Amino acid sequence: MNTIAKRKDVAKLAGVSEATVSRVFNNVPPLREETKQKVMQAAKQLNYHPNAIAQSFAKGKSQNIGVIVPYLPKVHLLSTSYFSEILSGIGVKLGEMDYGLLLLFQSSTEPKDYVQLFHTQKVDGCIILGSQDSIEERAALNQLQELALPYCLVNQTFEGTSFHSIDAMHYEGSSQAVSILLEKGYKRIAFLNGPKSYSNSLERLSGYESALQEKGIELNDDWIFQGNYSRKSGFQAAADIGPLIPHLDAIFASNDRMAIGLMQGLSEQGFQAGRDYALIGYDDSDICSMISPKLSSVNVPLFEMGQIAAETVLTMVERGVTEQIQVRLPVTVIERASI
Secondary structure (H helix, E strand, C coil): CCCCHHHHHHHHHCCCHCCCHHHHHCCCCCCCCCHHHHHHHHHHHHCCCHHHHHHHHHHCCEEEEEEEEEECCCCHHCCCCHHHHHHHHHHHHHHHCCEEEEEEEEECCCCCCHHHHHHCCCCEEEEEEEHHHHHHHCCCCCCCHHCCEEEEEEEECCCCCCCCEEEEEEHHHHHHHHHHHHHHCCCCEEEEEECCHHHHHHHHHHHHHHHHHHHHCCHHHHHEEECCCCCHHHHHHHHHHHHHHHHHCCEEECHHHHHHHHHHHHCCCCCCCCCCEEEEEEECCHHHHHCCCCEEECCCCCHHHHHHHHHHHHHHHHCCCCCCEEEECCCEECCCCCC
């Protein structure tokens, strides 16, 4: 039976003290190169692996970044392309830098206290997904800001603040999508938006309105609908939008899940996207190319946003927070059979 090598075994084989072995693995100077090589050679020979937890205490770091996502009962959040793409980007970047990802679910009913997570979960930094604009949220983020703790928001900004964020150009994406519909001759365009507590919902609404106004088309509030970014809310919106189809040319939905739910709901009423109305979604998830007709959508670089968010927080962890960080990535409209 093989025994697990311990620090004292490495010290004995290398002819040094246990304290020296500890200094080598925690990279604590002063260290002679010859001594370091002896210890590393002995560790390799004995197949010794230092205790990661002990190392983190020695370094004063956990080597973990907390990723906070909203907890929604009965919703398989991580199965959605939106969250899985961002989390994949975060995970890849953290892995490259030898950091772990600690997934933290937060219910909307829980008190907002991100600072506490640094103490209870022992994270070195945090990335916040699904944040919504509220008094409590702003107060919790202000705490992080005042204490100069490493954090970053993804796909959410707060007007009038200097919170760190990685986001996409949602106003431009929305404006481009509606402009493409207008160029194709569609003038009567409805809009299915998400909750206004999300900054990207407000930006997409603004882009929709601006594109119409630039062409001298009067806004019709009766053609603006609101869902909650779920497929179910898109399906439910079909009950209100269906009777308007004879008067509408096109619909722009503020995410793919709502767009697909809407397609399904309208299909049950006998209306088909690409034939009876044009439809553009948002996010360009994989399913857009799998359904029939294939869904036109605004491509958002979610994976890259996750990567940049992770890189941003790691830089803060390693070098400290020096200045406000707000990044916006470009988006692109992908045209398919639904228009």
